[in-house]
Amino acid sequence: MKTRRRLRDPYRSARAIVARRRSAGNDLILATILAGIAGAANAGGFFALGQYTSHMTGYLAALADNVAIANLGIVAISALAVAAFIAGAGFSAILITWAQGHAASRQQYAWPLVVQGVFLGCFSMGGLLTGEVGRIFSLACLCFIMGMQNATITRISGARIRTTHATGIVTDIGIEIGRAICGRLRPGLGVTADRDKLRMMLLLVGAFLAGGVFGAIGFGLTGFLFAIPLAASLLALGLPGVIGTWAR
Incomplete structure (x- = not known):
């Protein structure tokens, strides 16, 4: 009986992390995992594509610069990257909103994670497509x-x-450090840093950096296949909630 319960614990934990009823602890666990995956995908994507795919500021800047000099190739790539990012954000909102109105509402956050895992699996196959077509597919996917x-x-x-x-x-880390310095220099102002927020942001930056190291090394060793463990991690988080929903 105890063994069966232990085997079910990871399943229950995964469902709790993406459940509708949230706790600060679950938010932090999920955010840390996702930050690590984002860092790995971003770094691996750079080595694979020569682009940091989470950096929409850079794409918008490149879009503006290359419109000015009529470099239509870069304009098209930058516009595709921004459009794909917006489409991904929009699709996530659609999935969550749809799930909230159906039987899946208790696990509405599981669905976007499963879809992300599937797309990361597709990205891992990007190396099978050669030339510019493969690069464009992989860029849009990521x-x-x-x-x-x-x-x-x-x-x-x-x-x-x-x-x-x-x-x-x-930026948030800098703000909280600034508030801490002000509090030390001028105690009478009543300004203090939000230590919990600062710890959370430092943890997320650390996870993003650690993920970046994994992504860079992983791509160097296995190429596009480095994305498979990232996809598996997202599916492991999301599938228990999705399966549990349809099992009822």
Whole structure:
């Protein structure tokens, strides 16, 4: 009986992490896992495609610059990346909203994770497609995933966390450090740092960096196949909730 219960614990834990009723602890666990996956996919994607696919600021800047000089090839690639990211975010919102109105509502956050896992699996097959077609497919696939992931954790956390948006995370770290310094220098102001938020942001940055190291090394060793364990991680998080929903 105890053995059976132990075997079911990972299943139950996965369902709890993506459940409708949230806790700060579950949010942090999920955000840390997703930040690590985002870092790995971003770094591996750079080595595979020469592009950081979570960096929409860079794509928008490249779009503007190359429109100005009429470099239509770069314009098209940048527009595709931004459109794929937006499409991924939109599709995540559609899935979550659909699930909230159906029997799947208790596990609405599981669905986007499963779809992301499937798309990461598709990305891992990008090396089978040669030339510019394979590169464009892989780029669009990875940007779509990044958009889905960012939108999913944004919905789950009530817009407190964005795992692919390292600029925002680092900005929040700077703000809290600044508040801590002000509190030390001028205690009378009543300004203090939000230590819990600072710890959370530092953890997410650390996860993103660690994931980046994994992605860079993984791509160097296995090529596009480095994405398979990332896809498996997302499916392991999402499938218990999806399977449990349809089993009822």
